[in-house]
Amino acid sequence: MLYSLVIYFSPLKDLKPRHDLGASLHAFFYNLLRSGDGQYATELHNKDVFKPFTVSPVEMMKRDYISGPGLTGMPAAFPRGSLCRIRFTLLQARPYFHLAQYFLNHGRPFSGPHLNGIPLEILEVRVVQTPEEPGAGYTEYRHLWEQAAAARRITMEFSSPTTFRQGDVNLPLPVPRLIFSSLAAKWRYFAPDYPLHPGLDEYVEKYVALAEFNIKSALLDYGRNRKYVGFKGRCSFIVSGGDEHQELAKQVNMLADYAFYAGVGQKTTMGMGQARRLKCTGGD
Structure with missing residues (x-):
C-alpha cells in the first residue's frame, strides 16, 4: 500500500528556524513513528537502503483551510498559533499502521509532538484525497x-x-x-x-x-x-x-x-x- 498523510498543526510558540527544517522534519517523522513503535522506528532509522517515506516542507495556511487549501507561502518563521501543514508519504503499509495507531490514541486537537524544539498542537490528519486537500491519498502498487x-x-x-x-x-x-x-x-x-x-x-x-x-x-x-x-x-x-x-x-x-x-x-x-x-x- 501507498499512503499520503497531511497533518495540520499549530506551533505553541513562534517557530523561527535558523536554517531550513529538513533535519527537524526528518526527526519529527521518526519521533511520531517512535511513539507508535519504538523498536520499528530504530530499525528503520538504521537501515542504509531506501527509506519508505518522504516528508514535505512546512507550509503555512489560511485559517479557513477547511473550505479550501489557500496556501500563503513558505515564510521564514511560523508564528505561534498559525495554521501549518506538512505531508508524509509512506511507501509501505507498516509505518502507516504505527502512525495511525499513534493518532487514534489521541483526541483532536492534541499537543505533545515537537518540531525544531517547539511544541505543536496537532489539529487534524487527513488521508483521503478531496478537492480541498489534493495532497492526501492512498492507493496500491497493483492499482498503479x-x-x-x-x-x-x-x-x-x-x-x-x-x-x-x-x-x-x-x-x-x-x-x-x-x-x-x-x-x-x-x-x-x-x-x-x-x-x-x-x-x-x-x-x-x-x-x-x-x-x-x-x-x-x-x-x-x-x-x-x-x-x-x-x-x-x-x-x-x-x-x-x-x-x-x-x-x-x-x-x-x-x-x-x-x-x-x-x-x-x-x-x-x-x-x-x-x-x-x-x-x-x-x-x-
Whole structure:
C-alpha cells in the first residue's frame, strides 16, 4: 500500500528556524513513528537502503483551510498559533499502521509532538484525497500497475527543490533519465512483485524527452555547510516510440503517477523532491 498523510498543526510558540527544517522534519517523522513503535522506528532509522517515506516542507495556511487549501507561502518563521501543514508519504503499509495507531490514541486537537524544539498542537490528519486537500491519498502498487496508460505526454509539478547526485556533484535539472531512474529504483525496491521491463532505462534515454518547462532554482540550507540547489516548477515530457514500445510507455506513465508518493531525487526524507503528475486538459 501507498499512503499520503497531511497533518495540520499549530506551533505553541513562534517557530523561527535558523536554517531550513529538513533535519527537524526528518526527526519529527521518526519521533511520531517512535511513539507508535519504538523498536520499528530504530530499525528503520538504521537501515542504509531506501527509506519508505518522504516528508514535505512546512507550509503555512489560511485559517479557513477547511473550505479550501489557500496556501500563503513558505515564510521564514511560523508564528505561534498559525495554521501549518506538512505531508508524509509512506511507501509501505507498516509505518502507516504505527502512525495511525499513534493518532487514534489521541483526541483532536492534541499537543505533545515537537518540531525544531517547539511544541505543536496537532489539529487534524487527513488521508483521503478531496478537492480541498489534493495532497492526501492512498492507493496500491497493483492499482498503479494495472491502471497505467501509454499516454504520450506527461506533465509533472515539482513543488519542492529537486536535485540528483551525479558522481561528486549535484545536478539540479529535470533530465528525464534522472527523474525516471530515481522513481524506477524505488519501485524496484518496494514493489518487486511488479517487475519493471529490463530495458526501461534504455527506453527512457532514447524515447522520453523534455518538451517544455517552467522552472526556477531554489536553495535549501540545512546548516552545518549542507546546502543544496534544486529546481522547482512544471515540466512536460514527450513519450515516443512505436507500437512495440507500448508496455514501456505504460511503465513510464506509471512511474510518473508513482512520484506523488515516492518523491524524486535526493533528500526526499528531508523535504526535497516533492512531485506529482498533473492531469492537464488536452495533454495527458
